[in-house]
Amino acid sequence: MPRELSIVGILIPTILPVFLGCLLLQGVLDRVLTHAGVYRRLWHPALARLCLLVCIVGGATAWLYR
């Protein structure tokens, strides 16, 4: 993967669109988990949500830059 993407002459770090995509994915997962009632059983739902995001972003970057 290239480190930077050139969009109409503007260089953008690849990780930025990847991050935004991960946020979207997280939003979808969030909705599913809330609907399933998973968050209600957790001690610290916000922390779980953050960790989930870190895992998704980390996984995506590791896969892209392997």
Next chain:
Amino acid sequence: MAQGSTSFPDLPAWLAAQLRGWAASDGERLIFVARSAFAAFLALWIAFRLGLDSPGTAMTTTFILALPSSGMVLEKAFYRLLGTMVGCAAALLLIALFPQQAPLLLAGLSLWVGLCTAGAALHRNQQSYSFVLAGYTACMIAVPALEHPAGVFAAAVTRATEVGLGVIVAAVVHDVLFPRAHGRQVQRTVQARYDSFLAFCRQLLDGQLTPAQAELAHLRFAADIAALESGRAAAFFETGHARGHTRQLHAFNGAFMAALTTFYTLHRLRHRADPVSPVPALAAPLHAVLADALDGRNAAALEQLPAQLAPAAAAARAALAAHTGLAPGTVIDAETAIELAERCATQLAAFATVYGGLARNERQQVSEPQAYAPKTPPGIVLASGARAAFALLASATLWYWLAWGQLATSLVMTTVFCALASSSPRPTAMVKQVMTGFLLATPLTFATEFLLVIRASDFAMLVLAALPLFALALWLMTDPKRAGIGIGMAMFSSQFVAPVNLMRYDAMGMVNGMLAQIAGVLLAWVIFAVLLPGHTMGNRAHVRAALWREASATCRRRLGHQGGARLRHRFDNRVRDLLSQLNAAAGPTPPAATRAVVREGLTLLELGHAVIELRVLLAAPTDGPVPAALRTALARLAAYLRAPVAGTNAAAAAATVTALLDAGTAIRTALADGRCEPARAARLRTALADLHAIYTSLLDQADDTLDPTGAHHAA
């Protein structure tokens, strides 16, 4: 000794109680201070590590986002990011259109800022913060770029990066570190509202409530409705907030507004009732059933209320039929009272059902309710936009004329505060508080910078040096009365204390910058004090005009295909929203003039609901004397509602009353005819009750202009 031995085992309990009390009050505040300071220094540290150009911006962002609950932080963070992006794009576009053409650029910028501020004033929720930010971010980037248009892209990227960093850090820290969930607060608000509404209904049925008290209660409830909506919007961003919950909360607000309106009508009816007529005696058992159910404080009992009321209503109807020789007006009065009690029961039951679902935290199938959307009267919106645009032009002129380079900073500050304060009911007071914060922070920042920060050799030392000042500012932010001072202090000091990567200690430059910022806020204050000072949020005259417009809109707007339910709900929303604006401006003890507007608004609410019901009845295209007479009455009423100025509409009111009387006569002849089928007779009776409601509301409204005794009763 004996005393000691009895009190000794209580000591741990006493200590625990004291600790709990402390943790709930000062403990909460300390945690907030610690959390916010941690977010600020974390953002600063990351900005240093990444080598960003002005790390102070990231830190300032975390201070701006320092709010008590995690939902509020996440919401504001999201809208801040959005606004910054739009603002950066606007700045790039403006610079590209007018490179190195200062007058044109400033004119375009003031137009943009005016539009954004008007948008912010229109919405009055956190979305409006996006508008504010879009306006002043454009100003922040475009103004310094006037001299170096080539650097504008870098400036925009820097600003977006730093705000983004601050937003992410603040969101993570406030959401994860000792979070205070807003969802639970919303739950408590719902509970409190349910209890206070039931208490209000009980007092009303007991006859303990004077009209003035009822008006104040309506003002408070309107504020509660708005507060619940904004709390719901914040909780939406928290973990585990389900979509269904949002719908339930909308339904809760909707059911509450409907019940409140009906109870107000009931209250008015009881106040108007003639004590010698048999109506109060007929209605008393019905009210007793209602009061009984309310007293039980049992949601399950309330949900069964319509069924419980049915026998009493049937008995009352039978008693009414048994009475002979009553005047037709009295009969209608009694029928209205019975129908109203039934409607109260239905709506209370609906409200209790929605509340029960929320309280037991179970999912309910709620039919698509309409969201409560705040909206400001257009006069105020236009004034806010014009004021912000003028402020920018004025300070740009000053900047050009004085040629003081730092004045660009001051221009940005003026724009920021003109935009921020335009959605406050008392903008001058708000700007004054922030200015107090700035003035207090000036010597403290100077001392911190040149006595402490200058000796700091590494990041830990820097934290130690700057912490006292920031902690003081954050502590002030937790005090609702001094929050503005705290925000001012934090914003001001974080911009000057935060060191840049290549540290410079330039006392003259700092004094220059400080003066410019204070001058900018001062200019914003002057502009709010001088330019259209009456056109602020919740201004009585504007709210009153808007209430009349909404009432007249009920005569014109499309009914939709749900039997007018959408229109009715929309009307309820708008009136309650206007009342909540009035409440925000009036403060804790509203003056008599405000209460007069509330009274007018509530009468218009009754009028509007009766109009909608009549229009629903008339929706079927039928001819004959009755629909024709009703249509005439509605047309006259619409004309009356379009002319809200007292005095000039007396003629319109008189014409409306005549038309109402004619329509009433037409309906009564049709009913006396005895040839109409039962369904039609029921519709005619409803129409008659609506006419009666409109008639009495009109008499209340125009008490001074019409003689209420002359025409008593014919509708």
